[in-house]
Amino acid sequence: MVARMGAAGVNFLNDGFERVCADPAAASLRPRPLCLWHTLRGMLWVKTFHIVFIASWFAGLFYLPRIFVNLALVPADSPAERERLLLMARKLLRFMTLLAVPALALGLWLWLGYGIGLGPGHGWMHAKLAIVVLLIGYHHACARLLRRFETGTNHRSHRWYRWFNEVPVLLMLAAVALVVVKPF
Numbered sequence: 001m002v003a004r005m006g007a008a009g010v011n012f013l014n015d016g017f018e019r020v021c022a023d024p025a026a027a028s029l030r031p032r033p034l035c036l037w038h039t040l041r042g043m044l045w046v047k048t049f050h051i052v053f054i055a056s057w058f059a060g061l062f063y064l065p066r067i068f069v070n071l072a073l074v075p076a077d078s079p080a081e082r083e084r085l086l087l088m089a090r091k092l093l094r095f096m097t098l099l100a101v102p103a104l105a106l107g108l109w110l111w112l113g114y115g116i117g118l119g120p121g122h123g124w125m126h127a128k129l130a131i132v133v134l135l136i137g138y139h140h141a142c143a144r145l146l147r148r149f150e151t152g153t154n155h156r157s158h159r160w161y162r163w164f165n166e167v168p169v170l171l172m173l174a175a176v177a178l179v180v181v182k183p184f
């Protein structure tokens with residue numbers, strides 16, 4: 001079996017507790033137990049939380065524009081309904097921003113800490129990072145659009161928001177395909 005070597009010479013397939021070291025001088029030393037974060041199991045825990053936080057962030061990226069669809073449909077003589085939807089949208093935006101931080105930080109840990117996708121020959125990782133930049137831009141666009149609803153300056157139709165709502169679907173499909181299929 002071919003060992004996957006990450007940054008710092010950690011053998012992720014070792015699952016356990018011993019460092020595989022390329023340094024011949026150090027190789028003569030008795031293998032020392034590693035802390036959880038330097039093992040395959042540690043990396044899999046980081047990946048688990050990465051996926052969970054990404055999924056939770058996306059729940060917000062899918063749902064917030066649905067609230068915008070409803071806000072765009074609220075009749076001018078229903079201020080109470082408008083306020084209720086605005087409150088929901090504000091809370092959701094705050095929560096999904098909190099979820100995005102660990103989601104991205106854990107991805108950076110997998111990339112820069114464990115060295116997965118690091119270095120030349122990992123075009124999929126660069127493409128995935130481009131998708132991440134677009135996702136952060138989409139998140140910011142949601143915050144700006146919410147401000148427009150708050151200030152009463154939204155001029156876009158509910159149909160426009162329905163199309164806007166499809167953008168994260170496509171970005172998610174592209175990001176997951178890149179990281180799972182790794183086509184280049």
Ligand code: HEM
Pocket residue numbers: 047050051054103104105106107108109110111116117129132135171172175176179180
């Ligand atoms: C700063 C942003 C991100 C970085 C640096 C990053 C990095 C990584 C890395 C290095 C892996 C491990 C890949 C492997 O084991 O082959 C991974 C796994 C994964 N990432 Fe990300 N990621 C980021 C954002 C995202 C986003 C936005 C999504 C979803 C749209 C996503 C979805 C996934 C999934 C589903 C996996 C598991 C793939 C598998 O194990 O087969 N990541 N990520």
